[in-house]
Amino acid sequence: MVLQKHIQLIDKQLKRLKSEGLSVGFVPTMGALHQGHISLIKASKKACDITVCSIFVNPTQFNDKTDFEKYPITIDRDVELLHDAGCDILFLPSVKEIYPKGLANSNKIDFGFLAQTLEGEHRPGHFDGMAQVVERLLRVVKPDKLFMGQKDFQQQLIVAELIRKRKLKTKLVTCATVREKDGLAMSSRNVRLHDEARKQSLIISKTLKAVKRKVSSSKAAIAAIQKWGYSQLAASPGVEVEYFEIRDATNLKPEVDKKKKLVALTAAKVGGVRLIDNMLL
Numbered sequence: 001m002v003l004q005k006h007i008q009l010i011d012k013q014l015k016r017l018k019s020e021g022l023s024v025g026f027v028p029t030m031g032a033l034h035q036g037h038i039s040l041i042k043a044s045k046k047a048c049d050i051t052v053c054s055i056f057v058n059p060t061q062f063n064d065k066t067d068f069e070k071y072p073i074t075i076d077r078d079v080e081l082l083h084d085a086g087c088d089i090l091f092l093p094s095v096k097e098i099y100p101k102g103l104a105n106s107n108k109i110d111f112g113f114l115a116q117t118l119e120g121e122h123r124p125g126h127f128d129g130m131a132q133v134v135e136r137l138l139r140v141v142k143p144d145k146l147f148m149g150q151k152d153f154q155q156q157l158i159v160a161e162l163i164r165k166r167k168l169k170t171k172l173v174t175c176a177t178v179r180e181k182d183g184l185a186m187s188s189r190n191v192r193l194h195d196e197a198r199k200q201s202l203i204i205s206k207t208l209k210a211v212k213r214k215v216s217s218s219k220a221a222i223a224a225i226q227k228w229g230y231s232q233l234a235a236s237p238g239v240e241v242e243y244f245e246i247r248d249a250t251n252l253k254p255e256v257d258k259k260k261k262l263v264a265l266t267a268a269k270v271g272g273v274r275l276i277d278n279m280l281l
């Protein structure tokens, strides 16, 4: 695995590889890697000749300063995991390399409702910062395929829109959420859960699964099932629920028609750690 820290150098290397006719898959991350990230590396390796992973804790997408400061950094282990997974190039840029003119975003994309609802409502500015760095990284790597996780459901819908609006030549591939054996969606933030909170967090995936069952097998209306899901989390000790919503999976609009492609999405704080999860219904 080659480690690249500078845009000029990774650009040169990728140009050479592409000129040999090799296809490039890209997995952008913020590090503190786990098997969820590694599943994306594996998907990229299967579909593309060369796999590039980036690790960049993007300051512009954190609306909460403490969350940014507490974001876990485990670079030595990350390098080991990526090497073992067969990643070809690790791009590890500095903030200055990504934002040479400073952090201000002068060319924001208007994603409309898609970026205003759910996470957009609870983390103002988050998606502007996310789109800013993803566009920057895509313009550096220019991958044939971009691999992202369903775990960040709203994020992958917004990135699909970013690719469309900016007319980029990358195909987005969304990969299934990888979970711990007991159901908790893997996340870099999980290491911050203390023992009690780790146990309490299980209610999130349990509720999503129960809601999926209810939507497919009960006659109850979507609104009633959504309310039930919310109340399950709200009544659970140690859980501070932010939202529990059933939405149209293509545009996140509130939807009551069981025949549509639906997704249940939730965000909750457990032991002071903010967790998100979702399930297609």
Ligand code: AMP
Pocket: 028, 029, 030, 031, 035, 036, 037, 039, 040, 147, 148, 149, 150, 151, 152, 175, 176, 177, 178, 179, 185, 186, 187, 188
């Ligand atoms: P992050 O490092 O949290 O910014 O995530 C980098 C990429 O990994 C994003 O596309 C995430 O959606 C994806 N990802 C994070 N957790 C998981 C998971 N448990 N399963 C699958 N993909 C994930």
